Amino acid sequence: MDMKHYDLAVIGSGPGGEGAAMMAAKNGLKAVVIERHFDVGGGCTHWGTIPSKALRHAVKTLSDFQNEPLLSEFRSSLRLSFPQLLTRAGRVIEQQVALRRRFYERNRVPVLAGSARFVDAQTLEVDSSLGSSQKLRAKHFVVAAGSRPYRPPDVDFNHPRVRDSDTILQLADSPHAITIYGAGVIGCEYASIFVKLGCKVNLVNTQDRLLSFLDDEIAEALSYHLREQGVIVRNNEQYARIEARADDVVLHLKSGRRIKSDLLLWANGRTGNSDGLGLEALGLKPNSRGQLAVNEHYQTSQPQIYAVGDIAGPPALASAAYDQGRFAVEHILTGGGSSERFRLLPSGIYTIPEISSVGKTERELQEAGVPYEMGHAQFKSLARAQMTGETVGMLKILFHAETLEILGVHCFGDRASEIVHIGQTAMASPTLNNLRYFINTTFNYPTMAEAYRVAAHNGLNRLA
Known part of the structure; x- marks a missing residue:
């Protein structure tokens, strides 16, 4: 069989790979995608963002139902197991996979099932799960292989009481008590999910505060709210060892503390899926987290090979990965592209309630010596929040x-x-980026959006 030649070969069909493939196809490049999973979508669709956020929605809906006074007579009859709550996630995954599969079909981008490995700087070998193998050549490559939960070698993840953020979605039922080691975004999200399910939750944080990249006031609000719901937050702790037993699991901390629970969720770090790709033979050595170094155009030190998404390091967000894939192909097409594209990248943290930010924090402004002021709007004062009970x-x-x-x-x-x-949107516009925009704009009433008007007035009142 003749070896096929492409303009672009993409490794991975998650958001980064999809963004690259669609950008290539719509600009006349002959592209191919290699995906080792049995279907498209990557970890985002099958193990990460989609199932965890669908689970969060199901848990929040159940909690809201149980706490709604108008439905009090039905509370005692409603009991849902963990697998039942995950059924919605399964339906969403199916819909997302079907949608994304159609994207490739409509844009005539073939998806090869198998594991890709570089043979040389222009050639990939693709090994299928059925034992067959084929080689292909391409002018350019985008590595969008994603990441997986970091697994320390001394932790037995084969034990049914020890889970990571992938295997936690395979639980047969909700635990009575769970210990979450790692209080980053994933750890905080699962802490809020399990406490809403009525579980006793221990959240072990290796840092001195939760989510230190957030604005201090927002991080403190999250910490207070988690504690108020019943989460035990233990800051500045490091694990010494994990003792998984038949009926429970004990987390031994270096401080001498021991935490016993039914289940332990390891949520401390992720590793890029760079192993097995043959990168080292090309002079591309991943760092200790399995990530590849890239420039502002997402090029590695091999200029024809780009890396996007989790394997390229921070920000490791699905939303950013899709754009990174597009930007990489734009550079292939034009040789240009701005390195300032993510100046206003929003962060979304799907705890219950959510957190989202864009732009600078107070700490950053203080350190830069910028004269700033702030405006607040408390949700409890908004009519829409009072109606929905989300105050x-x-x-x-x-x-x-x-x-x-x-x-x-x-x-x-x-x-x-x-x-x-x-x-x-206002910050991105040179004509709208002014606090008075929110005062001079009419917002629907009642809405949550009118919080901008309230906060703007509050901020103006603070000025001398």
Whole structure:
């Protein structure tokens, strides 16, 4: 069989790979995608973002139902198991896979099932699960192989009481008590999910505060809210060893503490899926986290090989990965592309309630010596929040004290990941990026969006 030649070969069909493949196809490049999983979508669709957020929605819906006074007579009859709550996730995954499969079909991008490995700087060998093998050549490559949970060698992940963020979705039922080691985004999200299920939750944080990259006030609000719901947060702790037994699991900490629970969720770090790709033979050596170094155009030291998504390191967000894939192909097409594209990249953390931010934090502005002020809107004062019962949270706007330029928007509460985009849009516009925009704009009433007007007035009142 003749070896096939392509303009672009993409390894991985997650958001980064899809963004690259679609950009290539729509600009006339002959592209191919190699995916080692049995279907397209990558870890985002099958093990990460989609199932965990669908589970979160199901758990929140159940919790809201149980806490709704109008439905009190039905509470005692409603009992849902963990697998039942995950059924919605299964349906969403099926819909997402079918949608993404059609993208490739409509754009005439073949998807090869198998594991890819570089033979040389222009050739890939693809080994299928059925034992067959084929080689292909391409002018350019985008490595979008994603990442997986980091697994320390001294932790027995084969034990049924020890899970990571992939295998936690295979639980047969909710545990009575769970210990989560690692209080990053994934750890905090699962802590809020399991406490809403009525579990006793221990959240072990290796740092001195939760989610230190967030604005301090928002991080403190999350910490307070998790504790108020019953999560035991233990900061500045490091594990010594994990003792998995028949009936429970014990986390031994270096401080001498021992935490016993039914289940342990390891949520401390991720590793790029760079092993087995044959990269080292090309002079591409991943770092200790399995990530590849790239320049502002997502090129590795081999200029024809690009890396996007989790395997390229931070920000490791599905939303960013899709754009990184597009930007990499734009560079292939034009040789250009801006390195400032992610200046206003929003963060979305799907705890219950959500957190979302864009722009600078107070700490960053203080360190830079920027004269700023802030405006607050407490959700409990908004009519829409009072109607829905989602009164926990706030919107915080940081703005320049002299020019009124919006410097950062931080939101904690229901629908925060949607609300933040209003601020993001204003910040991206040279004509709208002023606090008075929110005062002079008419918002629907009642809405959560009017928090921007309330916060803007609050901020102006703080100015001398």
